[in-house]
Amino acid sequence: MCLSKVKTMEELFCLSENLKGLLDIKKGKANIAGTMEISVCGGTGCHASQSAKLKDELVRFAKQYGVEEKVKISITGCFGFCEKGPIVKISPDHTFYTKVHPEDAERIIKEHIVEGKIVEDLLYVNPLNHERILSQDQIPFYKKQHRVALRNCGLINPENIQEYIANRGFLALAKVLKDYRPDQVIDEVKKSGLRGRGGGGFNTGLKWEFASKYQSEKKYVICNADEGDPGAFMDRSILEGDPFSVIEAMIIAGYAIGADEGNVYIRAEYPLAIERLTIAIKQARQMGFLGENILGTNFCFDIFIKYGAGAFVCGEETALISSIEGNRGEPVVKPPFPAEAGLYQKPTIVNNVETLANIPVIILDGAEEFAKIGTEKSKGTKVFALAGKINNVGLVEVPMGITLREIIYDIGGGIKDDHEFKAAQTGGPSGGCITKDHLDIPIDFDNLSSIGSMMGSGGLIIMDDRNCMVDIAKFYLEFTVEESCGKCTPCRIGNKRLLEILTKITEGKATMDDLNRLEELSNIIKDTSLCGLGQSAPNPVLSTLHYFYDEYLAHIQKKYCPAHVCKALAKYQIDEKICIGCGKCAKNCPVNVIEKTDKPAKNPKLFVYKIQQENCIKCGTCAKNCPMKAIVLL
Amino acid sequence: MENDKKKFDELDEYIKTIHATEHELIAVLHRAQHILSYLPREVQEFIADRLQIPVSKVYGVVTFYSFFTMEKKGKYVINVCLGTACFVRGADKIMKAFEDRLGIKNGETTPDGKFTLSSLRCVGACGLAPVVQVNGKTYGNATIETVEQILKEYEGE
Amino acid sequence: MEKVHIKINDIPLEVEEGTSILQAARSINIYIPTLCYLSLHIVHEHKINASCRVCVVEIKGRRNLAPSCSTKCTEGMEIYTNTQRVIRARRTVIELLLSDHPTECAMCEKNLKCQLQKIAAKMNIREIPYVGEVSKPNEYIKSEALKRDKAKCILCGNCVEVCSKVQDCNVLTFSHRGFKTFVGPAFDVNLDESKCVACGQCVNVCPTGALSQTSCINEVWEAIHDKTKHVVVQVAPAVRVALGEEFGYSLGTAVTGKMVTALRTLGFEKVFDTNFGADLTIMEESNELIERLKEGKNLPLITSCCPGWISFIESEYPEYLSLPSTCKSPHEMFGAMVKSYYAEKMGIEKKDILVVSIMPCLAKKKEIRRPQLANDGYPNVDYVLTTRELANMIKEIGIDFDALENGRFDNPLGESSGAADIFGVSGGVLEAALRNAMLTTEGKCKNVDFMDVRGYEGLKEADIKLNGMDLKVAAVNGLKNARKVMEQIREGKCQYQAIEIMACPGGCINGGGQPFHQRKMSKTIIGKRMEGLYMQDMSKKNRISQQNPYIQKLYQEYLEKPGSEKAHKYLHTSFSKRITIIK
Known part of the structure; x- marks a missing residue:
């Protein structure tokens, strides 16, 4: 590209005017020559799924079909809809293809560009009504978004x-x-x-x-x-x-x-x-x-x-x-x-x-x-990285004041595998969780702080009933312990001790004293640490303690992990009513802790088996090998 | 050894080109690790000498940042993303599978120098979680089964 | 300066703008404990990194507790230092530190002198509620002079601060991060493999037992009780004005007489004075200065009494090794005389004599191992004990120090001039040499007090007229200042003909082997010790080295004259480039 220096403001205004047409097609204005543009997402997610190769293939086939003059193919920034990447967008008609692989390049060129036919099976399917959606602005993921910070992402070529x-x-x-x-x-x-x-x-x-x-x-x-x-x-x-x-x-x-x-x-x-x-x-x-x-x-x-x-x-x-x-x-x-x-x-x-x-x-x-955008004290929009147990993982920009419900269900397409929403973590390791009760609170800086979380940089991790909140708190603490610089005492040693207490809880070794200590120490670390990292490190602990205290109690008092995540607390049990006494579990147990009892099984000649819990390593091999699915994780 | 000299010369050249002072230490370390793949003692002493700073300072900085390593890495560096998005989708299980399969722990290198297993925090490909990177190449939606496939791809080489 | 009005625990107070809460509280005798705060008065800076979080206080209107060391008082501030919230937080911080710290206090070098222990005692800590992994193994690493005990390190950073900012040696650094952070030399090598000069300033500022000396108390006891050995002891000037601190005497009190008696009680056969060696050093060194001035070669002459400084120049400026005086340090000269002149005079075989030096210094422990510091196959000095170790030995056998009679040094090697006493302060060696050179060249020295080179400034200059020559001389203390002077020399901008360099700020009175100043390198402590030595000087009949009659006798009987062949054999040494494993 030959770029010459813009010496005065007048020159810039002139140039701006002259270049205006450059994005016409992408913005949806058809031109007389019928030129089209193919934008291939070059964001990291799509890049990892071979979008660069996809672009090369598109170029190759455009040549092969003799349409290289008619179609301009370029890489753009992230479209945000990473779940469905790699994304390809055709302009000016705004056709939005999802999950496009290099093998699909020929069809896009041949069918869409040459023959003017939509490649139906590459279109996004609305999971609610199973209808195919043609253009980007019709996709629910984009409908409630308001792009300010991301205004150029997916539109311009970031290298031009x-x-x-x-x-x-x-x-x-x-x-x-x-x-x-x-x-x-x-x-x-x-x-x-x-x-x-x-x-x-x-x-x-x-x-x-x-x-x-x-x-x-x-x-x-x-x-x-x-x-x-x-x-x-x-x-x-x-x-x-x-x-x-x-x-x-x-x-x-x-x-x-x-x-x-x-x-x-x-x-x-x-x-x-x-x-x-x-x-x-x-x-x-x-x-x-x-x-x-x-x-x-x-x-x-x-x-x-x-x-x-x-x-x-x-x-x-x-x-x-x-x-x-x-x-x-x-x-x-x-x-x-x-x-x-x-x-x-x-x-x-x-x-x-x-x-x-x-x-x-x-x-x-x-x-x-x-x-005009946003709430009284939080103006504008916020970009969130929507991830975790949600259908539409990706980057979304929404006006401040939107509710979590809108983000999760309208934009995010709901919880993965139709599970139940449990909590969302905002603010990453410095933030806290938002629960079902807060689904309708307008999200802004102050509301998030008031419920013990924070806006942070905008990570929004969705968790469902398969996530253990103690385990999540432990995950974040592991992160802070690893990332603490070690300069001040509360962060260096305090967070380590918090992590150790959390580990004890997830292993079923903690007492109620530990639980009290967990809370007190968390508050003191917040109160005394030198920098923001230390001061906010206990937030995930405090917020999960606040909203999911029962889950902590279950780990400590009942030695039970309600989400079945904490391995040390997992317990495999053979349902005597289902067990046919085949003995496959015992044969496959790597530590030989499954024994035959004297209780007759369904087949009266055989006897039901029982797992000796003390030495069980919870590997789950027995459950995998049981033909009756009689072995369940409690 | 001859080869090493060339690498040191290359590093020296870089230091001269950017007129590096102590403030460019991190940039110089990045380049050094890029050229030599790790930062052993001799390299740190070389840099200290060229930038005219105490070697203790170089060492303090190298050991602070997780990106820098003083250990020689394996031919293939397997990075399992342990960022939040990957974690909630089971990245810890993927890590465990690699550990079991390779017989090494996170952060270690196999005795034959072929694989180094390490973790990183968020590569930004959360849509593909859980994510594994091998020498920069990304594998998305990893499962226990893909662990085997990934290793097979490199074990043959 | 603007004044601001504050309240501490509801007590109204007016302080200068810029005053920290800690300073303000101390000014009205409110105790706030600190661990990482380091007062470096005599080098004009304080270290405030606010990392230990022990000194936190509550400030009305602030969300979090604030560290009092780094928070400045502002108008209308209301501070509380003793609320339940503060005490609980402070207590927790100490408990956390203890949860990652060995608790065998009884066996620790710093037992009863440890700041962490003291604060824990004050906070009535009786159990540690937080149990978990410890970050560093409980094992110590000995080098020739220093002992590092990583597990006891609380990462206050005081040692790193003095090693880099005060001494510019840059040996110690923080390495790794988070819970795994520790302090040590690059690559965690033994200090002997690093450029460490063993000045021991790090030991002086360490609040716990993480840094201490490599002790030889046991070896000295063995020697004393070995009937086949004739064990003599000598004491450096700076020891006598600091030892009293260990026994409750006020700062700067000279306890020379009691110290001599104590040494005799410990079982040393003869108790000599390193001051004698100092007078001898002056004889040789002022002669050397006059010679070099005459020849106009190897100038400036730089003193070589300080082994920390010698290690420094040997590794940092090996191209200038012709500049330091070839004189051995006073205690080495002394040792050489004990194992030659004295041995012959007394008819004792050299192999049966052991020389123990009591020094304010850790670098001396390293120095005695230099191969150049031996004659006739025997090291000039066999053991070096620090002031602290001497106090420990006195306590160990139950001597009631206060009740001791005043004793006198043995002769012939126990007499000294006032010039020798001031070897213990920065500028003293230079002053002593000037007194002597003046008397030698001009036949008189009217004014023996060279005030320009006194005090704790890092660099002191004086213009001197010596035998018609205009001389510019300087006294330097602290290795950071030494480096500055060496850089001047390197750039050809040095105007001095003679320079005294001492590694420790303030000189030997603030040496790495002195009683702990408890992280206050302040004028009150160092200054009092300094005053003590000048008092000693003033009290002497003879204030110039050559006036010491026993020195005159030594030359007549044994050495002939300064710079003689024999003097060279026993009293002079050589230097060589120091190659360390870590560059």
Whole structure:
């Protein structure tokens, strides 16, 4: 791609106008020549399912069928509907194909492009009425979504800055440089009510304002792309699908606070996002959006990529700053806050990827327009990574204030295998669970905190009756123990001890004393830890204790795991009424703990068998081998 | 040895090109691990010398971040995702199956140097949970049965 | 400075802006325990990493408890240090630390001196409700001078702080993370394989028994009770003004007389004074300085009394090994004289003499193993005990220190000038050498007090006129400052002709073998010890080394003159590049 420098704002406006047509087909406007576009999802999920190969095959067959002129085939960012990936979308008719494999390439070209016939069996089937759905906007998964941060994901080619410009790209930057003083930018962001999407939910404009007030020769803007919450992947999707909006937002932030350098701190585990971001930064530099005298003004700004190296705690801003400086990622006490003394002791703002992705929209459409979305104190939308026991796993962007019920049942398509919803974990290892009772509470920052959870970065893990809540709490504690930096005592030793108590509970060895200790220690860790990681680490314990106390009690008093998850508490038992006395269970038992009793079985010549519980290793071999299915897990 | 020298030269070249100071330590370590596949003592001492920082600092940083390793890894690194989405869909059972089948624990390498078993947290392919990666190649919707298939694919080589 | 008004436990208080809650509370005698807080007064910085969370307090209006060490007082702040919530949290933090800490306190080196133990006692902890895995194995690793006991480490980071920020040696580091975090040298090697110079500052700031000395008390007892051996002891100047702290004397009290009697009671045949060796060192070193100035070669001359500093230059600046004075350190000179002059005079065979040095220092334990510090096949010094170890031995056999009569050092090696006493403080060796050089070259030394080189500043300079020459000299303490000076030399920007370098901040009085200052490297403690030594100096009749009559006698009877062949054989040494396994 030959990109020439955009030297003035007028040039940008001109270019923007000229490029507008670039996305016409994708946006559904048919052109006279009948050109079509095939967008293949290049998000990580689809990528893992060979979407790159699929694209190559599509190109190959387009040539073979002589339609390479008629159809443009490109990779786009994540469509969000990962459950049904790889996704292929045909424009301008918006046909939405799901679960497309490289073998399907020929049919798509031949039937859809050449012959104009829909490939029926690749369409999404509505599980409720088993009807095939033709286009994306008809699919329930998308119906209640409101895409702001993800506006370009799945639309533009993330490796082509021109497509970004075609969709109002860099116009927010131009508007700011042309019409706003830095303090006016901050006011606008403040007015929008935008709150940090990375965890704490701090008012973004306020954060900018603090940093703008400190005088310094050098200031920094940091984009926190160290998405560590296991099960959240919206930041990665944004960087993979629309890296430019993050870049544009960082430049605007730099202008607002008086910084000339930005750093994107990104997980090394995200190679695709790093690649796309690198390309995007390069293109932005070529076009003069980064560098000296941006758009002919005196303002200069550039962005560099810094790599994480596998430490969840580096999502905490002071730890992140330590890491960028080349140190162990240990948090330091605040104050001073980064706004005063951050990277290399200079005033610094740290904003999360999703937060930044909202900025250009706020500037272009105005704070008031943005503030129309959402609830009173939580404005705009939130992207959730919907995962777990749900039919439609994927990335969804919804307006704040939506209920969990809408997310799970309307967007998520309900619980997998028609099981019963039990709880949803929000906020990852720092959050807590939401139960059936909260299905209709409008989801926003404050409501989630009030029920003992938190918004966090937007991981939304759905659990059903097959999940043991003690086991879930233990899972999160295992995570925090592994990821604790070890600096402060409560987090380093306290969380380890919490985990040990939880392990005792899941093994049926705990007492009621342990349960009390679990709660008390959790509260003290929250109260005394140095950073946000430690302070929120006990949340999954406290919240499951609060809502699922009976489940804890069952483990401790009845030595029973209601979800049958905790192996040590599992008990295989032979139903005497069904047992025919064939002895297959005893023969196959690896530890020989199944014995014949003197009770006659159905066949009076034979006797029923019994499992000696003390030495049973709960491997389940007996159950697998029982022809009568007489052996059940209790 | 000759080969190693080349690798050290490559690393040195990188350090010079980016004008690395102590603040670029993590970037340099990433490159070093990329070139040498692990970060043994000599490499850490080399980096300390080139960046003019104490080797204790390099060691402190290397051992802090889980991405860096001081152990030589197997030819095939099997990563079982233990992120939440994978966990609630039974990733722990997949891990157990690999452990049983290979006779090693999470984090270990088979004696023949062929497989290293490790875990990671969320590769972002939650739609395919549970997910296993072998040298970067992703296998989705893993089951106890696919464990066997995955191993067969590499054991022959 | 602006004033802010606060309330602590409802007591109204006015403090300067920027004061921490901890400082404010201490100013009105409210006790808040701390573990990781380290006061580094004399190097002008405090270490506040707020990681132990023992000092948490409740602040009205705040969601969480706040660490008092790092939280600054702000206008109207209402602080509570003793609510049930605070006490419960503090107690839990201690319980957690104890749950990952050995509890065989009775056997610990730091028994009764351990901060963790003290706080646990104050908090009335009688059981540890949290039981679980321990993070580090309960085993110790000995090096020549230091003993590391990983299991006792509570990760306060004090040692890492002094090793890096104060001494710039950067040997100790945090490694790994989370529950598995521990402190040690890179790759967890033995300290002897690292660049550790054994200054022992880390030992001084360790709140628990995780870092201590490699003790040789048992070997010394063996030697004392071995009838075939003639065991003599010598005591460094800094010991006499600190030993009293172990027996309840006020800071800086010189307990020389009682100490001498105690040593005799322990069973040493002769009790000598390292001060004699110090006077001897001055004779040789000032001679060396005059010679080097004359020749204009190997300047600046840098003192070599401090083995920590010598280890440092040998590994960090091996290209400048021609600069340190070739003089052995005072106790080594002394040992060499005991095993030659004294042995011959007394008619004792050298092989039967054992020399024990009581030192404020850990690096001396390492120093005596240097092959260069031996003559005629015997090491000059056989054992080094620290001030702390001496106190332990005195306590061990039940001596009532306070009731002891004042004794006197034995002669001929027990007399000294005031110049020798001040070897124990930073600037002292330089001052002693200047006194002597002035007297030698000009025939008189009117003013023996060189005030410019006194005090605990890291670098002190003085302009001196010596025999018509304008000299610029400096006294440096703390290895971080030593590095700065060496960098000046490397860049060719050094203007000094003579430099005294001591590894420990403040000099030997703050050495790694001194009674624990309990994490307060403050002017009150170090300053008092300093004052004690200058008092000793003032009280002496002779204030210049060559005025010591026994020194004169030694040269007449044995060594001829400073710098003679014999003097070189017994009193001088050599240095070589130190190659450590860890670079």
